[in-house]
Amino acid sequence: MEISVNRLRQFISCILLFSFVQFAAAQAAEDSAPSNSSHTLLGYTSRSSATEREFEKKFQEAVVSANIRENMRRLSARPHNVGSPYDKDNAEWILARFKQWGFDAHIETFDVLFPTPKERIVELVAPTKFRAKLQEPVLSVDPTTKQTSEQLPTYNAYSADGDVTAPLVYVNYGNREDYEELDRMGISAKGAIVITRYGSGWRGIKPKVAAEHGAIGCLIYSDPRGDGFFHGDDYPTGGWRSREGVQRGSVMDTDYPGDPLTPGVGAVPGAKRLDIKDAKTITKIPVLPISYSDAQPLLAALQGPVAPQAWRGGLPITYHIGPGAARVHLKVASNWDLKPLYDVIATLKGSDPDQWVIRGNHHDAWVNGADDPISGQAPMLEEARVLGELRKQGWTPKRTIIYCAWDGEEPGLLGSVEWVETHVDELRKHAVTYINSDSSSRGYLYVGGTQDLQAVVGTVAHDINDPEKNISVFERAHLRAIMHAKDAEEKGKIRKRSDLALGDLGDGSDYTSFQDFAGISSLNVGYGGEDEGTQYHSIYDDFYWYTHFADQDFAYERALAQTGGSILLRIADADLIPFDYAPQADAIAQYESDMEKLLKDKQEEINELNTEIQEGAFNATADPHKTFVQPPIETVPPYMNFAPMKNSIETLKKSAERYSKALAKFRSATDGAISASSLEIVNADLLGVSRLFLNEKGLPERPWFKNQIYAPGAYTGYGAKPVAAVREFMDEKKWKEADAQIPMVADVIDHVSAGIDKAAADLERAVGK
Ligand SMILES: [Zn+2]
Numbered sequence: 001m002e003i004s005v006n007r008l009r010q011f012i013s014c015i016l017l018f019s020f021v022q023f024a025a026a027q028a029a030e031d032s033a034p035s036n037s038s039h040t041l042l043g044y045t046s047r048s049s050a051t052e053r054e055f056e057k058k059f060q061e062a063v064v065s066a067n068i069r070e071n072m073r074r075l076s077a078r079p080h081n082v083g084s085p086y087d088k089d090n091a092e093w094i095l096a097r098f099k100q101w102g103f104d105a106h107i108e109t110f111d112v113l114f115p116t117p118k119e120r121i122v123e124l125v126a127p128t129k130f131r132a133k134l135q136e137p138v139l140s141v142d143p144t145t146k147q148t149s150e151q152l153p154t155y156n157a158y159s160a161d162g163d164v165t166a167p168l169v170y171v172n173y174g175n176r177e178d179y180e181e182l183d184r185m186g187i188s189a190k191g192a193i194v195i196t197r198y199g200s201g202w203r204g205i206k207p208k209v210a211a212e213h214g215a216i217g218c219l220i221y222s223d224p225r226g227d228g229f230f231h232g233d234d235y236p237t238g239g240w241r242s243r244e245g246v247q248r249g250s251v252m253d254t255d256y257p258g259d260p261l262t263p264g265v266g267a268v269p270g271a272k273r274l275d276i277k278d279a280k281t282i283t284k285i286p287v288l289p290i291s292y293s294d295a296q297p298l299l300a301a302l303q304g305p306v307a308p309q310a311w312r313g314g315l316p317i318t319y320h321i322g323p324g325a326a327r328v329h330l331k332v333a334s335n336w337d338l339k340p341l342y343d344v345i346a347t348l349k350g351s352d353p354d355q356w357v358i359r360g361n362h363h364d365a366w367v368n369g370a371d372d373p374i375s376g377q378a379p380m381l382e383e384a385r386v387l388g389e390l391r392k393q394g395w396t397p398k399r400t401i402i403y404c405a406w407d408g409e410e411p412g413l414l415g416s417v418e419w420v421e422t423h424v425d426e427l428r429k430h431a432v433t434y435i436n437s438d439s440s441s442r443g444y445l446y447v448g449g450t451q452d453l454q455a456v457v458g459t460v461a462h463d464i465n466d467p468e469k470n471i472s473v474f475e476r477a478h479l480r481a482i483m484h485a486k487d488a489e490e491k492g493k494i495r496k497r498s499d500l501a502l503g504d505l506g507d508g509s510d511y512t513s514f515q516d517f518a519g520i521s522s523l524n525v526g527y528g529g530e531d532e533g534t535q536y537h538s539i540y541d542d543f544y545w546y547t548h549f550a551d552q553d554f555a556y557e558r559a560l561a562q563t564g565g566s567i568l569l570r571i572a573d574a575d576l577i578p579f580d581y582a583p584q585a586d587a588i589a590q591y592e593s594d595m596e597k598l599l600k601d602k603q604e605e606i607n608e609l610n611t612e613i614q615e616g617a618f619n620a621t622a623d624p625h626k627t628f629v630q631p632p633i634e635t636v637p638p639y640m641n642f643a644p645m646k647n648s649i650e651t652l653k654k655s656a657e658r659y660s661k662a663l664a665k666f667r668s669a670t671d672g673a674i675s676a677s678s679l680e681i682v683n684a685d686l687l688g689v690s691r692l693f694l695n696e697k698g699l700p701e702r703p704w705f706k707n708q709i710y711a712p713g714a715y716t717g718y719g720a721k722p723v724a725a726v727r728e729f730m731d732e733k734k735w736k737e738a739d740a741q742i743p744m745v746a747d748v749i750d751h752v753s754a755g756i757d758k759a760a761a762d763l764e765r766a767v768g769k
Pocket of ligand 1: 362372
C-alpha cells in the first residue's frame with residue numbers, strides 16, 4: 001500500500017520537533033526505503049520513483065492561480081457556442097498558447113449538424129392567456145449579461161421542429177416510473193403537451209419518454225426546489241438560479257453521441273451524411289426549456305388531481321397533474337445548418353512516441369460558460385504552460401502527451417466524438433489513457449473512471465494539498481466518503497482503503513467516445529461540493545458569477561491543474577503503465593452481484609404486487625372519490641443464469657492478482673535489473689488490455705457503444721449503466737433477452753483475463769519469477 005509523501009513529510013517534521021537523533025534515524029530509514037516497495041510509485045522502480053516525485057512537486061509548485069484566473073477571464077469574455085465568432089477566436093487563442101509553450105499544435109475542423117433557434121413560442125391559450133418571455137434578463141451588476149446579440153436563445157438543441165396546441169399535463173421528472181404513476185391515476189399523456197421539471201436523470205430522456213407515451217410536445221422547467229431559492233439566495237444576491245434563469249441543453253437521443261448525420265465516422269469533408277429526417281438522435285417531438293417564472297402560470301392553470309407529495313416543487317402553488325382546461329401552444333423552429341467545429345490538438349512528443357497519454361476538456365459553452373467548461377479548460381491550459389516550461393528546461397516525457405481542447409461538447413460531445421471516430425485506428429494502437437475534466441469548483445476531489453487507474457489516482461490524490469484545509473485532497477475525499485457511507489459495514493470497508501473508489505462514467509462529457517467507442521481507459525477529474533449555487537447553461541454562468549460564488553480565489557482551480565497534471569505525468573513518465581487490475585476485478589464483481597440483487601428485488605417486488613392485487617388491497621384502499629386504476633398483474637421475472645459471468649469474474653480476479661504480485665516484485669526490483677526491451681513488451685501488453693472490453697457488434701440496441709462493461713444507460717443518459725447489454729434488457733423487463741447476453745459478457749471478461757495474464761507472464765519473465 002502506498003504511504004503518502006505528505007504524511008511522511010509531516011511525520012518527519014513532527015519528529016524533528018522532539019529530537020534530531022530520531023529525525024536522523026527516520027531519515028536513514030527512508031533512505032533505505034528503496035528495497036521497500038511500499039515507498040515506490042506504482043509502475044516505477046525505486047530510483048525513477050524518487051525522480052518522479054521530485055519532478056511532480058516541481059510541476060505542482062509552478063502552477064499559478066492568477067494565470068488560471070486570466071485564462072478564464074479571456075475565454076469567457078464573450079458567448080462562445082459552436083459556430084459563433086468567439087468560439088473560433090478562443091480556439092485560435094488556445095492554439096497560439098500551445099505553440100508559444102512549445103507544443104506541436106494544430107486545429108482540426110469538422111462540419112456538424114448544429115441547429116439554432118429561429119422561432120420559439122410557449123403560450124397558454126386557455127383558460128386564460130399568457131405568453132412566456134423565454135428570455136433571461138440583463139443584470140446591471142453582471143457585465144457580460146449585456147451581450148444579448150451574441151447569446152444563443154434559451155432552447156434545447158436537436159429538438160424536432162413542431163407547432164402544436166394541446167392540453168397540458170404535469171409529469172414530474174418525466175421518467176418511465178412517473179408515467180407508471182400517471183397510469184395509476186388514470187391519466188394519459190397521449191395527445192398532450194407535457195411539462196416536466198429538470199432533475200432526476202438527463203434532460204434528453206424527458207422528451208424521449210414523453211414521445212413514447214404519445215405526448216406531442218414537451219416543456220422542461222427549472223423548479224426552485226431542485227435548482228433555485230430552495231437551496232440559497234438567488235442571483236445576484238446569492239449564487240442560485242433566479243426566477244427567469246433557464247437551463248439550455250442538448251436533448252439528443254442516446255443511440256449514439258456526436259454529429260447526428262455521421263454516426264460511427266468522422267464528420268470530415270466528403271463524409272457520407274444521413275438526411276436530417278433519417279438522423280435517429282433528433283427528438284420525435286418539439287421541446288423547450290423554460291424558467292419557473294414562465295412555468296408558474298402554466299402549472300397554476302392545471303386542474304385534475306393534486307400531484308403526489310414527491311412530485312411537488314418549491315413554487316407557492318398547489319401542484320396539479322391536469323389535464324383540464326389548460327391548453328398550451330408550443331412552437332419550435334430551428335436553422336438546421338452545418339457548423340464548423342474547431343478542436344485544438346497539441347502534442348508534446350515523448351521519448352517513446354508510440355504510447356499516448358491524452359488530456360482533454362471542451363472549450364465551447366452554451367453562453368459565456370465560465371463554469372462550464374472554462375473552469376476545467378483554464379486550469380488545463382495552466383498545466384500545459386507549466387509542462388511547456390519544464391520541457392524548455394530539458395525534460396522529455398517518456399510517453400507522448402496530447403492536449404485536446406474540444407469544441408462542440410455541449411450539443412452532444414461533437415468535437416471529441418468526431419475526432420475519436422476519425423482517428424480510432426491510431427488511438428486503439430497508441431492511446432494509454434484519456435484524462436478528462438469539465439466544470440470544476442470549490443470543495444472535494446471527485447474522480448470517475450475505469451478502475452484499472454484507481455490505484456494510481458489514489459496515490460496522486462495523497463500528494464495534492466487541499467488549499468483550504470492543509471490536508472491531502474485524498475484525506476478529505478476519503479473522510480467524506482466514510483461520513484456519507486450508508487452503514488457501519490460500508491464505513492469499515494472504506495476506512496481500510498488507501499485509494500478512492502472511482503465513480504462510473506456515463507456520457508456526461510468528452511470521455512465517452514474514448515471509453516465506450518475506442519476502449520481506452522479513461523478518467524474524469526474535478527473539484528466541487530462547496531460552491532454557492534449554480535447557473536448551469538444560463539447567461540449567468542459567467543466570470544462575475546464564478547468569481548463571486550464558485551472558487552473565488554482560484555485555489556481549487558489551482559488544485560485541479562495540479563491534480564490533472566500530476567495524474568498525466570504519473571502515467572506518462574512511468575516505466576510500466578501504472579495499471580492495477582485488482583480494483584477493476586472487484587468493481588466488475590460488484591456489477592455482477594448488483595444485477596443478481598436487482599433480479600431478486602424485482603422478483604420479490606412483483607410477487608408482492610401480484611399478491612396485493614389478488615387480495616384486493618388496491619381496491620379496498622383507493623379513495624372512491626378519486627380515479628384509481630389498479631396496476632395489472634405482472635409476470636414474475638424468471639431466474640437468470642449468471643454462472644458464466646461469475647466464473648469469468650473468478651478467472652479475472654486470479655489474473656488481476658497474478659499481475660498485482662508481479663507488479664509488487666517489479667517495484668522492489670533493483671534499478672536497472674530489468675531491461676528496457678522486456679519492459680516494452682509488458683507495456684505493449686498493458687496498452688491492449690482495455691481494448692479487450694470491446695465487442696465490435698456493440699450493445700444489442702445501441703451498436704455505437706462497443707464497450708461491454710462500461711456504458712451510459714439508454715434511459716439514464718449521463719448516468720452509467722455498467723454491463724448495459726444485460727442491464728438494459730432487465731430494465732425493460734425483457735428477462736430472456738437479458739439472460740441471453742450473459743455468456744457474451746462472460747466471453748469478453750475472459751478475453752480481458754487472458755490479456756492480463758499475458759502481461760503478468762511477461763512481467764514475471766522480466767522480473768525473474
Ligand atoms: Zn461541460
